[in-house]
Amino acid sequence: MADPQNPSAEDSLIARYFKPLATDPGAFGLVDDAAVLSSSGDDIVVTTDAVVEGVHYLATDPPDTIARKALRVNLSDLAAKGAAPAGFVLTLALRGKEDSWLRPFADALGEDSRNFACPLLGGDTVSTPGPQMISITAFGRVPKGRMVGRTGARPGDRILVTGTIGDAALGLDVLTGGAAAGALASESQAKEMLVSRYRVPLPRNVLAQAVRDHATAALDVSDGLAGDLTKLCAASGVSARVDVANLPLSAAASGLVAGNVVCVETLLAGGDDYEVLCTVPPAQSDALIAAGQAAGVAVTAIGTIVAGRERPRFLDGQGHELTLKRLSYSHF
Amino acid sequence: MADPQNPSAEDSLIARYFKPLATDPGAFGLVDDAAVLSSSGDDIVVTTDAVVEGVHYLATDPPDTIARKALRVNLSDLAAKGAAPAGFVLTLALRGKEDSWLRPFADALGEDSRNFACPLLGGDTVSTPGPQMISITAFGRVPKGRMVGRTGARPGDRILVTGTIGDAALGLDVLTGGAAAGALASESQAKEMLVSRYRVPLPRNVLAQAVRDHATAALDVSDGLAGDLTKLCAASGVSARVDVANLPLSAAASGLVAGNVVCVETLLAGGDDYEVLCTVPPAQSDALIAAGQAAGVAVTAIGTIVAGRERPRFLDGQGHELTLKRLSYSHF
Numbered sequence: 001m002a003d004p005q006n007p008s009a010e011d012s013l014i015a016r017y018f019k020p021l022a023t024d025p026g027a028f029g030l031v032d033d034a035a036v037l038s039s040s041g042d043d044i045v046v047t048t049d050a051v052v053e054g055v056h057y058l059a060t061d062p063p064d065t066i067a068r069k070a071l072r073v074n075l076s077d078l079a080a081k082g083a084a085p086a087g088f089v090l091t092l093a094l095r096g097k098e099d100s101w102l103r104p105f106a107d108a109l110g111e112d113s114r115n116f117a118c119p120l121l122g123g124d125t126v127s128t129p130g131p132q133m134i135s136i137t138a139f140g141r142v143p144k145g146r147m148v149g150r151t152g153a154r155p156g157d158r159i160l161v162t163g164t165i166g167d168a169a170l171g172l173d174v175l176t177g178g179a180a181a182g183a184l185a186s187e188s189q190a191k192e193m194l195v196s197r198y199r200v201p202l203p204r205n206v207l208a209q210a211v212r213d214h215a216t217a218a219l220d221v222s223d224g225l226a227g228d229l230t231k232l233c234a235a236s237g238v239s240a241r242v243d244v245a246n247l248p249l250s251a252a253a254s255g256l257v258a259g260n261v262v263c264v265e266t267l268l269a270g271g272d273d274y275e276v277l278c279t280v281p282p283a284q285s286d287a288l289i290a291a292g293q294a295a296g297v298a299v300t301a302i303g304t305i306v307a308g309r310e311r312p313r314f315l316d317g318q319g320h321e322l323t324l325k326r327l328s329y330s331h332f
Numbered sequence: 333m334a335d336p337q338n339p340s341a342e343d344s345l346i347a348r349y350f351k352p353l354a355t356d357p358g359a360f361g362l363v364d365d366a367a368v369l370s371s372s373g374d375d376i377v378v379t380t381d382a383v384v385e386g387v388h389y390l391a392t393d394p395p396d397t398i399a400r401k402a403l404r405v406n407l408s409d410l411a412a413k414g415a416a417p418a419g420f421v422l423t424l425a426l427r428g429k430e431d432s433w434l435r436p437f438a439d440a441l442g443e444d445s446r447n448f449a450c451p452l453l454g455g456d457t458v459s460t461p462g463p464q465m466i467s468i469t470a471f472g473r474v475p476k477g478r479m480v481g482r483t484g485a486r487p488g489d490r491i492l493v494t495g496t497i498g499d500a501a502l503g504l505d506v507l508t509g510g511a512a513a514g515a516l517a518s519e520s521q522a523k524e525m526l527v528s529r530y531r532v533p534l535p536r537n538v539l540a541q542a543v544r545d546h547a548t549a550a551l552d553v554s555d556g557l558a559g560d561l562t563k564l565c566a567a568s569g570v571s572a573r574v575d576v577a578n579l580p581l582s583a584a585a586s587g588l589v590a591g592n593v594v595c596v597e598t599l600l601a602g603g604d605d606y607e608v609l610c611t612v613p614p615a616q617s618d619a620l621i622a623a624g625q626a627a628g629v630a631v632t633a634i635g636t637i638v639a640g641r642e643r644p645r646f647l648d649g650q651g652h653e654l655t656l657k658r659l660s661y662s663h664f
Contacts, residue, residue: 137378
């Protein structure tokens, strides 16, 4: 029930925590029901991703990391599509409205919003008796017709991936007391790095233009490299050969694989990487790798697109094919 | 866990139920992470509204009505902003994935999507152990700079509202066994009409262009006419005088007020109307009313914008001011 002398609780919650994030003129300071995205003939790229407490993040994760993850999983999609961030809308399903949770959540969201030039355009807050959920729809801009899709991969294209693979899955393993937690019991720095990769993705928006300039197809690795590459190949009507020895692994992940704590198949199927996976004509792969170097982001060639419709093959250093029990993480 | 021989469960759920709704070329048949909204210099109007089981709809509501409500509360925002629907993205937080729920949900969503020319552009399905939630972000188009805001109301403007007010709140009362349920025990047609207004809003998109042509400010009445008018006045820096005798009530609502089953204050503060409330210069109010007549939608003048900053006054037939204990329904 609203107090007739005061704006409704939802309005004051929005004004208090989220209005400072609504810096774009099209957000109208969040006083309207709707926002305006202006366009001068650009295409607007739209992506939507939700994170649910207990499913995509842990109830014990700090609120600032939850905010960053909720926004960054969407920024990562924009990066893979070659789009420059233009803004986002937020739906927040909350059990309560404690300042101790909302304040660090909103502050971190605001900081990321500024750093990635992606202002808040509007939103909706609803109450829920169940787990909290943050649903974000993010917008980007590309020149007309230039969004990088999934269907353009061609035989001969090199397969490139940014950053490292598998760290986030290992971070979740550390947080939930899995095998990695035991093996790294005395290595707090490695554990912190892995947990950080799980909680706070590093979307590669700095490479969006290079991806747009060079990639024939791209997506962000969110459900596991093996599964996401399989989807890209299916959409393009091609197959792939991945040299597993070339997979970019962090020192911590390499150590755990070398010590037989985890197998590389687990890293290939682990979720939450939020790296860009793309296919690039051979003549242009050096240019994308160089763009990565200039931006301080590793870009690694891990294989080649080949003709055919069979599922991608993952080959070890001896040319033997790995058997993947699963390709990706699914929440169903 | 996904079956490596098959697409992930989420992918097959999307393909089975929602791909048929993704008729816009910018949706890429839902095979991509992102969609494209093309624009030829139009402004893109963005609005987002979520509905939560047990909060915005009842767990016992039929899935087809839940789908329609989730989309229509957003279509209603577009109508009030003077925008033509361009598409929407959907986040569906589900506890399960029973065909008996998803099939009628998707079919009704598809039907509304076609009827309102608002295609599905993309989405995300997530699992939740808690109440189900449907979050929709909808897009509309207006000529550059022509979105109807909340800040343009000027003293002397007439206040117009579409349809009838209070029926949805009475429908909820019927469903939850309130006073209206008792009073209408033997009037099944009236009960059905009220319940239908609660479950399935009637967004006034047919009047969007007339609103854009004539209104100085507008919003859709979602949280109660009294509270929403108060917000519009605050945003415009004006006050208002509403003649309560002119409020458009259905026969069922009028009867309940006349019988002292409910008071008009309850209808003024009831939620879920999803009618357009707008302010129009006096010389143009007849044109908007005529546009409503042509479209088969009642448009009623209920009062006048006046100078000042005090809260809007609601006057009965004798010129006495009503005392509103609350202005609107708040979920917090």
